[in-house]
Amino acid sequence: MNTNNILESKLFKAIILSIAVLIILVFVFGLGVFVGTKKADFSFRWADQYHRNFGGPQRGFFGDIMGNQFTNSNGVFGQILKIDGQILIIKGRGNAEKSILVSDKTSIIRQRDNIKLFDLKTDDIVVVIGEPNDNGQIEAKLIRVLPPPPMTLRPDTHKFHKF
Numbered sequence: 001m002n003t004n005n006i007l008e009s010k011l012f013k014a015i016i017l018s019i020a021v022l023i024i025l026v027f028v029f030g031l032g033v034f035v036g037t038k039k040a041d042f043s044f045r046w047a048d049q050y051h052r053n054f055g056g057p058q059r060g061f062f063g064d065i066m067g068n069q070f071t072n073s074n075g076v077f078g079q080i081l082k083i084d085g086q087i088l089i090i091k092g093r094g095n096a097e098k099s100i101l102v103s104d105k106t107s108i109i110r111q112r113d114n115i116k117l118f119d120l121k122t123d124d125i126v127v128v129i130g131e132p133n134d135n136g137q138i139e140a141k142l143i144r145v146l147p148p149p150p151m152t153l154r155p156d157t158h159k160f161h162k163f
Contacts, residue, residue: 046136075128076090076092076093076098078125080123082122083117083122086117087100088100088120088140090128098128100130100140101133101138101140106143107142108143108145109144125147126143126144126146129141130142
């Protein structure tokens with residue numbers, strides 16, 4: 001049997017195809033292991049920083065089985081407490097302070113206008129949407145500045161307050 005006959009045989013083609021499929025499967029499996037490891041590493045580091053950055057549940061992770069006390073990790077609605085360079089500290093739900101990292105790619109919108117970071121001021125009410133990073137901060141993708149809440153007269157105290 002010569003070399004041309006071997007290269008053209010069905011058995012040879014089946015062996016080559018099987019080896020190619022096996023190589024692809026090993027690559028896909030390796031990619032899955034890599035992605036899984038990255039997710040587990042991120043989850044571990046994020047959980048390690050959770051209580052420091054988000055306050056965490058009041059009774060610990062297992063104190064409230066229903067999870068009603070957990071905060072949302074991908075965004076926040078609240079009042080700007082502090083602006084420190086590229087970092088905003090926002091008082092969110094349950095008075096939990098969240099650290100927001102603003103980058104050049106962050107869209108900041110007031111009504112219909114795009115604004116810059118230096119246009120923000122403390123006490124502004126904002127909605128932030130972003131992704132948590134390894135340090136437990138939220139990397140802002142969008143910051144929406146809301147109009148100030150209306151002032152109304154409270155009948156019980158005869159003083160104005162915000163809703």
